[in-house]
Amino acid sequence: MREVAVLGVGQTKFGELWDRSFREIGIEAGLHALIDAKLSSADLGALFLGNMASGTLIDQEHIAPLIADYAGLAGRHLPAVRVEGGGASGALALHQGYLAVASGAYDYVVVGGAEKLTDVPDATATQITASTADHEWEVVFGATLPALWGLVARRHMHLYGTTREQLARVSVHAHEMGSKNPNAHYRNRITVEQVLGAPPIAEPLGVLDCAPFSDGAAAVVLGPLEEARQHTDTPIRIAASVVACDTMALQHRKEFTSVGATVESARTAFRRARRAPADVQVAEIHDAYSICPLIGLEDLGFVERGRAGPEFASGRFALGGTPTVNPSGGEKAQGRPFGAVGVAQVVELVRQLRGEAKERQVSGAKLALAHDLGGTGATSVVHLLERAN
Amino acid sequence: MEAGIVSYGAYVPRYRITPAEIGRVWGSDGESVGQGLNVVRKSVPAPDEDTITISTEALRTALARGGIDPQTIGAVYVGSESHPYAVKPTATVVAQAVGATPHMTAADFEFACKAGTAAIQTCLGLVGAEMIRYGVAIGTDTSQGAPGDALEYSASAGGAAFVIGRERVICRVHRTLSYTTDTPDFWRREGQRYPSHSGRFTGEPAYFRHVTECARAMFEAVGTSSKDYAHVVFHQPNGKFPQRVGKQLGFSEAQMRYGLVTPYIGNTYSAAALLGLANVLDHAKPRERVLVVGYGSGAGSDAFDLETTDALGEFDRNHGRSVQYYLDQGVEIPYAVYAKFRGKIRMAEG
Amino acid sequence: MSIARFWRETPRRYNLGGSKCTTCGTVYFPPRPVCPECTHHRQSIEKMVPFQLSGAGEVLSYTVVHEPAEGFEMQVPYVLALVRTDEGPVLTGQVVDVDPAQIAIGLRVRATFRKLREEGAAGVIHYGYKFAPADEPGGGPSTAARSGTVPAGPPAAERSPA
Numbered sequence: 072m073r074e075v076a077v078l079g080v081g082q083t084k085f086g087e088l089w090d091r092s093f094r095e096i097g098i099e100a101g102l103h104a105l106i107d108a109k110l111s112s113a114d115l116g117a118l119f120l121g122n123m124a125s126g127t128l129i130d131q132e133h134i135a136p137l138i139a140d141y142a143g144l145a146g147r148h149l150p151a152v153r154v155e156g157g158g159a160s161g162a163l164a165l166h167q168g169y170l171a172v173a174s175g176a177y178d179y180v181v182v183g184g185a186e187k188l189t190d191v192p193d194a195t196a197t198q199i200t201a202s203t204a205d206h207e208w209e210v211v212f213g214a215t216l217p218a219l220w221g222l223v224a225r226r227h228m229h230l231y232g233t234t235r236e237q238l239a240r241v242s243v244h245a246h247e248m249g250s251k252n253p254n255a256h257y258r259n260r261i262t263v264e265q266v267l268g269a270p271p272i273a274e275p276l277g278v279l280d281c282a283p284f285s286d287g288a289a290a291v292v293l294g295p296l297e298e299a300r301q302h303t304d305t306p307i308r309i310a311a312s313v314v315a316c317d318t319m320a321l322q323h324r325k326e327f328t329s330v331g332a333t334v335e336s337a338r339t340a341f342r343r344a345r346r347a348p349a350d351v352q353v354a355e356i357h358d359a360y361s362i363c364p365l366i367g368l369e370d371l372g373f374v375e376r377g378r379a380g381p382e383f384a385s386g387r388f389a390l391g392g393t394p395t396v397n398p399s400g401g402e403k404a405q406g407r408p409f410g411a412v413g414v415a416q417v418v419e420l421v422r423q424l425r426g427e428a429k430e431r432q433v434s435g436a437k438l439a440l441a442h443d444l445g446g447t448g449a450t451s452v453v454h455l456l457e458r459a460n
Numbered sequence: 461m462e463a464g465i466v467s468y469g470a471y472v473p474r475y476r477i478t479p480a481e482i483g484r485v486w487g488s489d490g491e492s493v494g495q496g497l498n499v500v501r502k503s504v505p506a507p508d509e510d511t512i513t514i515s516t517e518a519l520r521t522a523l524a525r526g527g528i529d530p531q532t533i534g535a536v537y538v539g540s541e542s543h544p545y546a547v548k549p550t551a552t553v554v555a556q557a558v559g560a561t562p563h564m565t566a567a568d569f570e571f572a573c574k575a576g577t578a579a580i581q582t583c584l585g586l587v588g589a590e591m592i593r594y595g596v597a598i599g600t601d602t603s604q605g606a607p608g609d610a611l612e613y614s615a616s617a618g619g620a621a622f623v624i625g626r627e628r629v630i631c632r633v634h635r636t637l638s639y640t641t642d643t644p645d646f647w648r649r650e651g652q653r654y655p656s657h658s659g660r661f662t663g664e665p666a667y668f669r670h671v672t673e674c675a676r677a678m679f680e681a682v683g684t685s686s687k688d689y690a691h692v693v694f695h696q697p698n699g700k701f702p703q704r705v706g707k708q709l710g711f712s713e714a715q716m717r718y719g720l721v722t723p724y725i726g727n728t729y730s731a732a733a734l735l736g737l738a739n740v741l742d743h744a745k746p747r748e749r750v751l752v753v754g755y756g757s758g759a760g761s762d763a764f765d766l767e768t769t770d771a772l773g774e775f776d777r778n779h780g781r782s783v784q785y786y787l788d789q790g791v792e793i794p795y796a797v798y799a800k801f802r803g804k805i806r807m808a809e810g
Numbered sequence: 811m812s813i814a815r816f817w818r819e820t821p822r823r824y825n826l827g828g829s830k831c832t833t834c835g836t837v838y839f840p841p842r843p844v845c846p847e848c849t850h851h852r853q854s855i856e857k858m859v860p861f862q863l864s865g866a867g868e869v870l871s872y873t874v875v876h877e878p879a880e881g882f883e884m885q886v887p888y889v890l891a892l893v894r895t896d897e898g899p900v901l902t903g904q905v906v907d908v909d910p911a912q913i914a915i916g917l918r919v920r921a922t923f924r925k926l927r928e929e930g931a932a933g934v935i936h937y938g939y940k941f942a943p944a945d946e947p948g949g950g951p952s953t954a955a956r957s958g959t960v961p962a963g964p965p966a967a968e969r970s971p972a
Contacts, residue, residue: 198880207819208840209902211811211926212938213875213882218890219902221873226892229871229915273890274874322892322900327871474907506906507884508924512937516923544935553937557824557923781945791909800884 072173074296076306076459079108080418085287085406086256087189093129097138097185100288100411104181108292108302112143116177117150121164121184122410123157127199129187138183150177155410157203157445158359160184161289162413162452169312172293184414185288188407196284200409203446205320217281217360219321219447221273224362227328228275231377233365235275239266240384241361242279242403248390249404251430256285256406266361280361285406289415296459305425308459310344310438313337314452321447330448333370337442340453341372346438348372351394351455353423353433354440355416358401367442368396371453391433394440398423398431416441417454424458463587464629464766465622466594467526467775470738470783471517472618472725475504476790477798479613485795486608493613498699501790502616502726504798505602510544514619515600516557521780522596522621523558526628530559533623534592536566537582539575539730541648541655542602543568554598564592572646573695574756575599576620576730581636581762583624594625601729604802606654614698616726618786620734630772631741631750634765635682639674646757657757666759667697671705674761675753682765686710690748693719693736695755697727718743719752724787730756739783746770811929816936823938826921828899830861837861839899865921866944867895874910881927889913893941907942918944 081103083096091099097120105112120135131137135151144151154164161184168182188196201210204219227233243263249255261279269277292302299306317332318324325331341347348371356367365379373394374382382388388396399405399419402412420439422428441454478501483490494500505514515538523530538550551566569575569582576599583595600619605611645666648655671694679685686692692711694702699722706716719736722728728735733754740750750766799805821827822840829841831854836847838858845854872891875882882888889905891913905913906924919941926936 194880197877201879207815210879211816211823211936212903212940213879213885213888213890213926214902215875215877215879217877218873218875218879221875222871222890222892222902225873225915226871271874271876271887273876276873320902322902327892506924508906508926508940510925510935512935513923513925520923553824556820557937559825 073175075169075172075293075309076296076299077291077309077417077421077456078294078299078302078306079104079106079110079292080290080421081107082254082289082415082418083287084254085285085408088286089189091286093125093131093185093187094137094141096187096286096288097183098142100185100290101138101142101181101183104290104292110179110292110302114179115144115149115181117152117171117180118144119164119168119171119180119182120151120153121161121182121413122153122186123155123160124186124199124202124409128191138185156450158357158409159413159443159445159450159452160410161415162441162443162454163314163450165291165413165417165454166312166314166452168293169309172295179292179294181290181292182414183288183290184411186408186410187286188284188409189286193284208320208322215273216446217276218273220360220362221276222321223327223366223447224275227362227366230328231380233380235267236263237380237384238275238280238361238365239263241358241364242266244389245358245397245401245403248398248431249400252400252405255400255404256283257400257404276360276362282359282402282407285408287406287408287411287415289411289418291414291417291421299459306459307421307424308457309454310346310457311340311453311455313340313343314450317449317451319446319449328366329376330366330370330444330451332448332451333367333442333444336451336453337371340455344455344457346455350438351440352436352438353395353398353420354442355397355399355401355419356442357444358397358403359407363444364396364401371440371442390431395433398428398433413441413443413452416443417456420456424456461584461588461633462626463584463624464632465741466625466628466630467522467528467623468621468738468741469518469521469525469780470618470620470735470786471514471521472503472728472786473505473509473514474789474791475506475793475801476501477504477793477795481795482613490613496700497614498703498723499614499726500723501792502614503618503728503790504793504801505617507801509602509617511538511540511542511600511602511619512544512550512553514602514617515550515554515598515621518600518619518621519554519558519596519598522623525776525779526623528594528623533560533594533596534564535583535586535595536560536564537569537579537596538598538600539569539571539579540599540601541570541572541575541729546650571760572756572758573697573729573732574754574760574762576734577752577754577762577764580622580624580764584633584636587624587626594623597622597624599730599734601731603729604654607804609654611655611657614722614727616728618725618728618731618735620731620738622734628771629769630775631766631768634767635678636762636764637674637677637681638760638762639670639677640760641670643759645759662757666757667701667755668705670759670761671695671753671755672708674763675709675751678751678763678765684765686715688749689715689751691719691740691744691750692716693733693740693750693752695733695753696720696722696736697732699723721783721787735783741768742777742782742784744768744772746772811927811936813934824923826863826865826939828861828863829858832857832859837898839863839895839901863895863897863899865895865939867893867919867941869905869913869915869917869919870894870900871915872905872913891941893919904940905942906940920944
């Protein structure tokens with residue numbers, strides 16, 4: 072298998088994009104990525120599109136050719152493939168794009184992620200979000216996705232003494248970073264008091280512990296590392312792209328406060344890249360709910376089991392931290408258009424590794440980690456990205 | 461006959477509301493109304509409870525207590541005037557939920573407050589004819605009174621399940637008979653939300669006539685009088701009617717004591733007399749004679765001349781909740797929560 | 811909610827019918843065709859048998875839900891919990907008949923039978939298990955008689971007309 076590089080990145084603003092349709096945002100992100108990669112669409116070998124729920128959100132399945140068509144590529148009969156894995160759909164699409172190039176089957180591919188959540192009422196979006204959990208054995212009995220993560224949070228608090236204040240720090244940090252991101256859905260700073268005082272969603276999680284429903288799209292162009300310098304001065308090598316699954320329902324996990332799929336995918340990724348967590352300067356970690364990055368940091372190996380709460384609250388993961396976590400603002404502040412998230416994480420990390428992140432720049436960023444989850448962890452995807460020199 | 465009660469179980473929902481609280485909303489002296497009815501508080505089902513769930517809980521208790529294999533049940537009949545479906549029987553869901561399906565028969569009964577006792581009579585027939593080994597008769601209701609109406613102070617929710625059989629009988633049925641006429645004291649037309657009643661007509665020509673005529677018919681049929689019974693249970697739409705009819709028939713307060721449950725949980729309609737009987741069985745000793753006279757509007761009375769057996773002494777009455785538990789327990793709620801739970805608030809459509 | 815899809819699960823949702831691997835003895839809910847514990851899955855094929863849960867268990871974690879799942883609007887706020895049954899499997903379900911302030915990890919519970927949701931005023935009503943605090947010894951009703959018989963579910967496929 073040959074080495075794969077990220078040659079270009081692009082994304083739309085994330086937020087409530089009332090005037091933009093799904094196809095418009097999908098194309099915008101893809102075109103930005105192509106321009107950034109100095110690639111013409113004639114050079115494209117395939118399109119991989121990450122999307123979680125277009126069927127229920129916009130009554131449209133079969134969306135990969137839709138985007139290819141509106142990008143002008145239907146006449147060329149471009150291979151177009153949709154990839155789905157709950158909230159990790161974008162990261163999974165990236166994995167598929169990576170395999171497509173690494174195997175030699177295609178040379179240049181665009182991997183996009185797009186989702187439009189705001190065309191449906193919030194209650195519907197809540198129910199659609201829950202479809203990434205186990206419908207028959209969790210949702211039918213009253214579970215929503217925040218409720219399931221609320222169960223995880225309560226258990227973590229019970230076992231390790233994690234506090235609501237520590238959870239709140241996660242959201243406060245997300246908004247701090249979001250305030251520096253012009254594409255973010257939320258750019259306001261918030262305080263711990265505001266998080267604790269926000270209306271409850273599923274205790275201990277409140278409104279400000281939960282990522283918003285957002286519209287948005289992001290895209291990257293991948294190509295063989297050996298050709299990369301023709302397209303960019305700053306090729307970013309994909310050092311590892313790993314997927315792992317776990318039980319669908321939270322109730323069937325071996326442990327509730329650890330996502331086995333994350334542990335497995337991170338371990339494999341670091342082994343393949345011949346690196347360790349201590350080598351990572353910047354990470355984008357799944358943060359749909361404030362408990363998620365705490366569990367993620369423990370599962371990925373950045374923090375000892377049970378210690379993520381106090382470590383996060385100490386400010387260790389702020390800008391310049393070990394590592395800096397979610398410089399984009401994460402799903403909480405940058406936004407959560409499900410299928411776009413996994414790709415947007417990589418867009419941010421590529422910008423960081425290139426030194427283009429401006430106010431959010433992590434100095435000396437050389438190795439970056441992206442982690443995304445589907446549902447309560449039935450899918451985990453870990454990417455390691457490195458500046459290629 | 462050899463058939464009788466093999467096991468029984470009760471269930472009453474957790475919430476309670478007082479007449480004073482109801483009166484407060486409708487501008488009445490609710491406390492006085494409650495005293496007049498001898499109702500201290502009534503039970504209120506939670507939004508996720510209905511006649512099906514209450515019947516299931518009561519039957520599960522009965523089966524666990526009696527150690528009865530659900531696959532030996534040959535019939536399940538549920539009597540109610542608040543079945544969740546107008547068409548689709550409560551009894552099939554209950555039978556499925558206790559594991560009695562599929563080789564059995566089932567049906568729902570309706571006869572206002574005597575649907576449960578009618579189901580017992582049917583089970584006695586099937587068991588007596590040796591058509592089935594065990595039959596289940598359940599009386600459950602989640603009835604409502606129209607807001608502000610007199611019935612709102614007493615209409616409540618509860619259920620009692622009786623397993624009828626010929627083996628390990630804890631309470632034999634000597635005789636059952638009924639007194640039935642066409643009497644329009646209380647009714648609800650198809651599609652109507654709340655029942656209607658004919659005011660004071662529901663007293664003497666309805667409840668009192670049928671209960672006393674039926675009781676007297678029983679005394680004559682089996683050669684007894686009120687003195688021969690350790691316990692008596694009447695249908696109890698409030699806490700006053702049964703005391704009055706009991707006195708008319710010559711019963712003492714002591715005889716009526718365990719059979720009267722309405723004051724603490726309200727009128728559970730099809731379950732009322734059956735919960736009274738369950739409370740009697742919770743307290744009775746072996747070889748005590750019991751008279752039960754139910755009543756259902758429309759109208760009719762079913763009477764049962766019963767006697768507890770020695771097997772009652774070995775029966776594990778401590779397994780599962782007693783009726784007394786439900787009389788003593790309860791969480792009071794305000795009228796607004798009661799109205800929400802009972803679906804009396806007009807919700808958004810679509 | 812599809813009528814057939816819900817009906818199919820009544821032996822599980824009404825009666826807590828699970829399965830047990832006769833090779834390693836692990837109990838599963840909902841039932842599984844293949845045992846994840848046995849090292850070679852082929853060992854467990856056709857070795858799984860029906861197994862009845864009693865409904866008794868304890869709360870491992872809980873949350874008080876304010877933004878409900880569809881169909882649960884009238885019950886807000888409601889308690890959702892992870893319950894470990896005495897036989898081993900962990901279930902997700904509401905805990906009812908308890909003040910949310912009184913719920914705690916370790917609370918002993920028993921399965922009870924409640925409405926899950928209605929398909930509007932004219933549609934089918936769906937029922938299933940929820941949990942309630944267990945009574946003192948003596949307990950409450952269990953889902954099955956002491957004989958442990960596994961209840962029959964909807965007629966098996968092979969009984970449909972030829």
